[in-house]
Amino acid sequence: MATTFFYNILFVTLLYLISVSNACPPSERAALLAFKAALREPYLGVLSSWKGKDCCHNWYGVSCDPTIHRVTSIDLRGRSEDPIFAKAHRTGYMTGSISPAICRLTRLSSLTIAEWNGISGPIPPCIASLSALRILDLTGNKLTGEVPSEIGRLRRLAVLNLADNQISGIIPQSLTNLSSLTHLDLANNKISGSIPKNFGRLRMLSRALLSQNNLIGPIPISISQINRLSDLDLSLNQLSGPIPASLGKMAVLSTLNLDGNKISSPIPPSLISSRISILNLSRNAIEGSIPDAFGPRSYFSVMDLSYNKLRGGIPKTITSAAFIGHLDISHDHLCGPIPPGSPLDHLEASSFVYNDCLCGKPLKAC
Ligand SMILES: *[C@@H]1O[C@H](CO)[C@@H](O)[C@H](O)[C@H]1NC(C)=O
Ligand SMILES: *[C@@H]1O[C@H](CO)[C@@H](O)[C@H](O)[C@H]1NC(C)=O
Numbered sequence: 191m192a193t194t195f196f197y198n199i200l201f202v203t204l205l206y207l208i209s210v211s212n213a214c215p216p217s218e219r220a221a222l223l224a225f226k227a228a229l230r231e232p233y234l235g236v237l238s239s240w241k242g243k244d245c246c247h248n249w250y251g252v253s254c255d256p257t258i259h260r261v262t263s264i265d266l267r268g269r270s271e272d273p274i275f276a277k278a279h280r281t282g283y284m285t286g287s288i289s290p291a292i293c294r295l296t297r298l299s300s301l302t303i304a305e306w307n308g309i310s311g312p313i314p315p316c317i318a319s320l321s322a323l324r325i326l327d328l329t330g331n332k333l334t335g336e337v338p339s340e341i342g343r344l345r346r347l348a349v350l351n352l353a354d355n356q357i358s359g360i361i362p363q364s365l366t367n368l369s370s371l372t373h374l375d376l377a378n379n380k381i382s383g384s385i386p387k388n389f390g391r392l393r394m395l396s397r398a399l400l401s402q403n404n405l406i407g408p409i410p411i412s413i414s415q416i417n418r419l420s421d422l423d424l425s426l427n428q429l430s431g432p433i434p435a436s437l438g439k440m441a442v443l444s445t446l447n448l449d450g451n452k453i454s455s456p457i458p459p460s461l462i463s464s465r466i467s468i469l470n471l472s473r474n475a476i477e478g479s480i481p482d483a484f485g486p487r488s489y490f491s492v493m494d495l496s497y498n499k500l501r502g503g504i505p506k507t508i509t510s511a512a513f514i515g516h517l518d519i520s521h522d523h524l525c526g527p528i529p530p531g532s533p534l535d536h537l538e539a540s541s542f543v544y545n546d547c548l549c550g551k552p553l554k555a556c
Pocket of ligand 1: 342364365367
């Protein structure tokens with residue numbers, strides 16, 4: 191009898207211990223509630239599930255480490271496959287700001303607050319102290335202010351996505367200290383100044399998307415040291431100076447978008463015989479001629495050289511290119527015959543119009 195009693199006590203105590211240790215720490219719960227209090231989401235009610243003691247259980251978008259019961263991930267997306275959006279027949283909309291209380295979640299490794307269109311205010315600078323952070327995705331809001339100047343302290347950060355906001359200021363020097371960064375997207379903001387000279391220190395980077403900002407100055411040569419870089423988009427800025435020839439020697443670079451800048455120097459021949467398959471140099475002030483450097487390795491799904499100041503003829507070697515899917519050399523100052531046959535014979539006149547004196551199919555005969 192006494193032993194049964196003893197075992198009952200033990201069992202109840204165990205149950206109690208398990209339930210207490212499963213719950214999130216009160217300090218983390220308080221931080222989440224302070225974060226919630228600074229936001230307003232009137233249409234879907236995603237944050238209305240943030241109630242009760244245990245923030246690790248059924249709080250929308252919150253995940254905890256199963257053993258230490260600390261918040262490791264906040265994943266709030268205003269557009270996703272989640273049935274909550276289908277049910278409401280709309281995408282998300284949230285206003286308010288990102289509370290610095292978020293920085294009290296010191297085990298956070300993934301923070302996504304994306305595509306809510308209305309969240310404004312700055313990125314709390316204290317985010318740079320979240321040393322476990324691997325993913326920071328704040329894309330598609332109305333964030334202002336600057337990229338935190340100490341962002342480079344996040345040694346584990348692999349994904350930094352701040353695209354489609356109203357972030358201003360410069361790219362902080364410390365950003366090049368992010369030695370784990372694989373994906374950088376700062377596109378469509380108001381970032382000014384130049385790209386750090388030592389940008390090439392980001393050795394793990396595979397995508398660098400900086401388009402639609404107010405960046406000035408040259409394209410740093412050091413970029414070509416990033417061996418894993420496959421996608422470089424610097425379009426729609428005000429970059430000037432030469433295109434580094436070394437970009438054409440990169441091992442896996444397949445997309446290079448430099449369109450809509452103020453580049454005036456000639457196209458390096460290395461770009462034509464590179465592994466690049468999407469090349470957009472449109473709407474610059476590029477001078478010189480199209481390099482006569484095509485070969486069997488030239489495989490372009492897109493080559494857009496339109497709206498520049500290119501002169502001379504279409505180079506002879508273009509007939510040796512493996513493939514040219516979409517070519518646009520319109521609005522330049524080119525002259526002479528369009529080589530008949532492959533790889534240009536599938537193209538329409540719009541690829542060649544508004545030059546000085548190009549001729550032959552699909553334009554009028556020479
Ligand atoms: C980058 O990291 C190095 C080494 O930890 C440090 O000395 C330097 O101050 C950092 N640079 C910036 C701009 O934060
Ligand atoms: C190349 O860039 C220009 C200017 O930004 C853009 O209008 C054009 O659509 C791009 N070309 C292709 C084929 O995507």
